[in-house]
Amino acid sequence: MIVWFRDDLRLADQPALARAAATGQPLICLYIHDPQAAGERPPGAAMRWWLHVTLKALDASLREHGGRLLIVEGAQDEVLDACIAASGASGVFWNRRYGGKAREADAALKSRLRDDGLTVESFSGALLYEPWTVLNQSGEPFQVYTAFWRACRRAGDPPPPEPAPERMIFQRLPAGLTQLASKLDALGFEPKKPDWAAGMRDAWPAGEEAALERLRAFLHSDLEAYADERDDPSGAATSRLSPYLAVGALSPRQAFAALKAAQHGRHGQSATRGETSAEKFLGELGWREFCYYQRFHWPDLAERNLRAAFDAMPWRRDAKALRAWQRGQTGYPLVDAGMRELWHTGWMHNRVRMVVASFVAKHLLLDWREGEAWFWDTLVDADGASNPANWQWVAGSGLDAAPYFRIFNPVLQGQKFDPRGLYVRQWVPEIAGLPDKFVHQPWKASEAQLAQAGVRLGTDYPLPLVEHDRARQRALEAFAKTGKGKSQPVDDERKAKQ
Numbered sequence: 388m389i390v391w392f393r394d395d396l397r398l399a400d401q402p403a404l405a406r407a408a409a410t411g412q413p414l415i416c417l418y419i420h421d422p423q424a425a426g427e428r429p430p431g432a433a434m435r436w437w438l439h440v441t442l443k444a445l446d447a448s449l450r451e452h453g454g455r456l457l458i459v460e461g462a463q464d465e466v467l468d469a470c471i472a473a474s475g476a477s478g479v480f481w482n483r484r485y486g487g488k489a490r491e492a493d494a495a496l497k498s499r500l501r502d503d504g505l506t507v508e509s510f511s512g513a514l515l516y517e518p519w520t521v522l523n524q525s526g527e528p529f530q531v532y533t534a535f536w537r538a539c540r541r542a543g544d545p546p547p548p549e550p551a552p553e554r555m556i557f558q559r560l561p562a563g564l565t566q567l568a569s570k571l572d573a574l575g576f577e578p579k580k581p582d583w584a585a586g587m588r589d590a591w592p593a594g595e596e597a598a599l600e601r602l603r604a605f606l607h608s609d610l611e612a613y614a615d616e617r618d619d620p621s622g623a624a625t626s627r628l629s630p631y632l633a634v635g636a637l638s639p640r641q642a643f644a645a646l647k648a649a650q651h652g653r654h655g656q657s658a659t660r661g662e663t664s665a666e667k668f669l670g671e672l673g674w675r676e677f678c679y680y681q682r683f684h685w686p687d688l689a690e691r692n693l694r695a696a697f698d699a700m701p702w703r704r705d706a707k708a709l710r711a712w713q714r715g716q717t718g719y720p721l722v723d724a725g726m727r728e729l730w731h732t733g734w735m736h737n738r739v740r741m742v743v744a745s746f747v748a749k750h751l752l753l754d755w756r757e758g759e760a761w762f763w764d765t766l767v768d769a770d771g772a773s774n775p776a777n778w779q780w781v782a783g784s785g786l787d788a789a790p791y792f793r794i795f796n797p798v799l800q801g802q803k804f805d806p807r808g809l810y811v812r813q814w815v816p817e818i819a820g821l822p823d824k825f826v827h828q829p830w831k832a833s834e835a836q837l838a839q840a841g842v843r844l845g846t847d848y849p850l851p852l853v854e855h856d857r858a859r860q861r862a863l864e865a866f867a868k869t870g871k872g873k874s875q876p877v878d879d880e881r882k883a884k885q
C-alpha cells in the first residue's frame with residue numbers, strides 16, 4: 388500500500404497513513420518531487436529549504452518505526468505508476484489538496500488507478516472544515532469571513548486528531564524501487580553557495596516533534612497574552628506555527644484540539660483574558676480556513692483579481708522600487724525591518740506583513756502579484772492559499788477585503804505597534820541610535836540628532852522612497868480610475884479594524 392505524502396509531512400493525525408496502516412498491508416511511504424506538477428506552484432527558495440529539513444525529519448521518524456521515506460523526483464503520474472509496478476502495491480492513499488488544478492489531477496489519477504483495479508482513497512488532512520460543506524442558504528460559497536466562520540463553528544467541532552498509528556508494517560523496497568529513489572541532498576533544496584539559510588536554521592527547528600513542542604509552549608506560556616499582544620512585532624505573543632502548518636508537520640485539528648484542551652484546563656483570574664485569546668487564536672485558524680476556502684471556490688486566486696474592477700487598476704512598472712522594497716531599503720523603518728526579518732528568518736510578523744504589502748500595492752502602486760511572488764520565494768510558511776488571499780485582502784481586490792482607500796501609514800503603524808522601536812532597532816541597526824521619536828521617521832530628526840546617532844541619511848540609511856501623502860494621493864487617484872474610487876476615503880489609522 389502506497390501512502391503518498393504531499394503537504395502532510397507528519398505521522399500523527401495523518402489520515403491517509405492511519406487508514407493505510409489499518410489495512411495491515413505493508414506500507415511504502417512516498418514523497419514525489421515534481422517541479423512541473425499540474426496545478427502545483429513550484430516551491431520558492433525558502434520553502435525548498437524548509438521542505439528539505441522537514442522531509443529529513445519525517446524520514447527520521449519513519450526510520451524509528453522501521454520504515455523510511457522514499458523520495459522520488461519526476462512527473463507524479465509516472466512516478467506513481469513506476470512505484471506501483473515495482474512494488475506490486477494494491478492501492479494508493481493520500482490526503483486531499485485544494486488547488487483547482489491539483490484537484491483535477493488527483494481526480495483523474497484516482498479514476499485511472501481505480502480503473503486499473505487499485506484501491507485509491509483520499510482523506511481530509513489539511514483543514515478543519517471541507518470547503519464544499521460550508522455554503523450559504525442559497526447553496527453558494529460565503530464571500531465574507533465572519534459569516535463563513537460562523538457557519539463553520541455552527542457545524543460543530545472538527546473530529547479530534549488521531550495519534551500516529553501504533554502498528555505499521557513497512558514493505559522492504561525492491562531493487563526496482565530503490566533505483567528510483569533520489570537522495571534528498573540531490574534535490575538541491577538546501578542552498579550551498581551562498582548558504583543564505585543560516586538565519587532560518589536558527590529560527591525553525593524542523594519536524595512534527597518541534598511543531599508539537601512549539602504548540603505546547605504557545606498554549607502554556609504565550610496564549611494568555613495573545614489577544615492583547617499579538618500585534619506587537621517585537622514580542623513573541625503569536626504562535627509561529629505557520630511554517631509547520633504550511634508543510635503539514637502540524638495539522639489544524641491538532642492545534643484546534645490542543646487549544647480546546649488548554650481552555651478546559653484553565654482556571655483562576657486570567658480565565659477571561661485566556662478565553663478572549665483562545666477565541667482570537669481560533670479565529671486566526673479560521674482565516675486560514677477561509678483562505679483555503681477561497682482557493683477552492685475561486686481556483687485562480689493567485690492569478691486573478693477577485694474583484695474584476697481591479698483589472699483596470701493602472702499598476703506601475705518600477706523594478707528599482709520593487710528591489711528597494713525587497714531589500715528593505717525603502718527608507719521607512721517599519722517596512723524595511725519587516726523585509727529584512729523576512730529575508731533573514733523566512734517569516735514576518737502578521738502586522739508588518741500587512742504594512743509592507745500595503746506599501747507595495749498603494750505607496751508604490753505595484754501590482755500585488757509582484758509582492759506576492761517575492762513572499763512566495765522568501766517565506767518558510769509560503770502557502771498557495773494564504774499568501775494570495777492575504778495579498779488580495781490587503782490590495783483591496785480580494786473577498787471581504789480591506790478597502791483600497793485604507794492606506795497604512797508606515798510611520799503611524801510603527802509608532803502604534805512598535806512604540807519604543809524595539810523591532811525596528813533589531814532589524815535596522817543603522818538607525819538604532821535615534822531617539823524613539825524619530826526611529827520611525829529618521830528624516831524628521833535634526834542634523835545634530837542624526838549626527839549624535841551616527842546616521843548619515845541617504846548614505847547609511849535611505850531617504851524615503853516615496854513621500855507618504857503624495858503616494859497616498861497617487862494611489863487614490865489610480866483607484867478612482869477603476870470606477871470604484873468614489874467612496875469617501877477614511878483615515879485608515881483610526882477606522883482600521885485589523
Ligand SMILES: Cc1cc2nc3c(=O)[nH]c(=O)nc-3n(C[C@H](O)[C@H](O)[C@H](O)COP(=O)(O)OP(=O)(O)OC[C@H]3O[C@@H](n4cnc5c(N)ncnc54)[C@H](O)[C@@H]3O)c2cc1C
Nearest residue numbers: 625626627628629671672675737740744769770773774777
Ligand atoms: C500579505 C500577507 C501574506 C501572507 N502570507 C501567508 C502565507 O504565505 N502563509 C501563511 O501561513 N500565512 C500568511 N499570511 C498570514 C499571517 O501573516 C501568518 O499566517 C501569520 O503571521 C503566521 O504567524 P503565526 O503562526 O505566529 O500566527 P498566529 O497569529 O499564531 O495564528 C495562528 C495560525 O493562524 C493562521 N493565520 C493567522 N493569520 C492568518 C491570516 N491572515 N491568513 C491566513 N491564516 C492565518 C496561520 O496558520 C497561523 O499559524 C500572510 C499575511 C499577509 C498580510
